[in-house]
Amino acid sequence: MRSFLASNTKLKVLALVFALALWFFVAGQSRTEVGFLVPLGFKGIPKDMVMTSMPPDELEVRVTGPKLFINNLSPTQITAEIDLSGAREGLNTYRIQSKDIITPMGVEVQRLRPSSIEVKLEKMVRAELPVKARLTGRPAAGYRVADVAVAPTTVSVTGTEKEMRKLKEISTRPIDISGIDAPLSVKVQLDHAGLELRSLSVESVEVRILPRKER
Secondary structure, three states: HHHHHHHHHHHHHHHHHHHHHHHHHHHHEEEEEEEEOOOOOOOOOOEEEEOOOOOOOEEEEEEEHHHHHHHHOHHHOOEEEEEOOOOOOOOEEEOOHHHEEEOOOOOOEEEEHHHHHHHEEEEEEEEEEEEEOOEEOOOOOEEEEEEEEOOOOOOEEEEEEHHHHHHHEEEEEEEEEEOOOOOOEEEEEEOOOOOOOOEEEOOOEEEEEEEEEEE
């Protein structure tokens, strides 16, 4: 038992000596500096808000450290993330600090560019909007559109407060009715291109067009 404990103690001492030797070897090396482009991420965005500005998607991060560490360093080992949990509606300015950058042990952040960014947040609101079928073309000669039915007739939309103030309805993508002389039923997507919307209760609706012969 004593011999086992003695041998175990020797192993621990050898491991400690090896670790200290490695540390002094690394610490004794000359330090060097290198720069990386690191993706910039965001966390903690308030649930009732959305980012409407376009901050930079990456930072230039210059780091220093022992040559042994720097030579084996890759950009994937460095992360940059800004916490927006305390952000308010409107324009927020954030000074990027070393604490926002996570690096491997022994590697220190020397410089950042840009050193600050602006993030604009807007409140999100929900509204029930009527759906309007957008028709293009004309029915067959002697016919007219007698009725257009949309199902569902309304859609629940979540978007920025600014966008929702000016949005009174939401349209479908164009439906070509050129030459029709009989009832037409189509499933068509809603057209929300260019709108600052976060969600729609449905992406498409059923539209039934009823042509009628003119007298």
